[in-house]
Amino acid sequence: MTEITGLRRLPWTSLDGKRQYVQTDGFLATVADACEHSMVEAVKEDVRRALGSARDEDSCRAELREAIRFLSRATEDAIMVAELRGERLPAEEPMTNSTISEIRET
Template sequence: MTPHNELRLLPWSGPDGKPCFLSTDDNGGTLSRLADTTEAAQLDVGQELLEHAMEVVTDAESEPAELRLLVRDLAGALRDTLRVAVSRGHRLPTPDSAARGDGDANPRLPAATFG
């Protein structure tokens, strides 16, 4: 097996607001499955919030306080969605490795890449 160097950006932040990463060779491990479940839940919440937003913005009687709350919630959902997209994007095979037919085509990024 090839040594594992890739870090997975997890869908939550640490207590100080900094990103959390996972380094593992087991994509089916407990923490990987928890991250997968959390990502799915975050995307579901974003979808539901988008549907609610469409209702609120088309309602002429929506109050400013409701709109401010909606914007705050949408910003949080967008933050979560972008984190999921970045995490998943880092785990996609690179065109070069896919063309070479490497057995493990995931990109390998050093921890320093993430700050």
């Protein structure tokens, strides 16, 4: 993963499929936060819908295939949001011998 200081990747791409980046503060970052939140809510709804079909013993094969599509899309969206948020986490400092000693003493 390439680290870009002061920028965050947006949850959408350009028209030609390239990743888009913006400053971490500002209007577009707020829009990106809202988009990620919306994606998570859609994931929850897709999972509820798929589980409803799976629990319904009268569901036909077509409905179960649709449930699999819901779960596939939900998984893709959840992975994207996790990756985006992971990219914004601060980099971990490498553990040194003194850090390991401090952990053992605790």
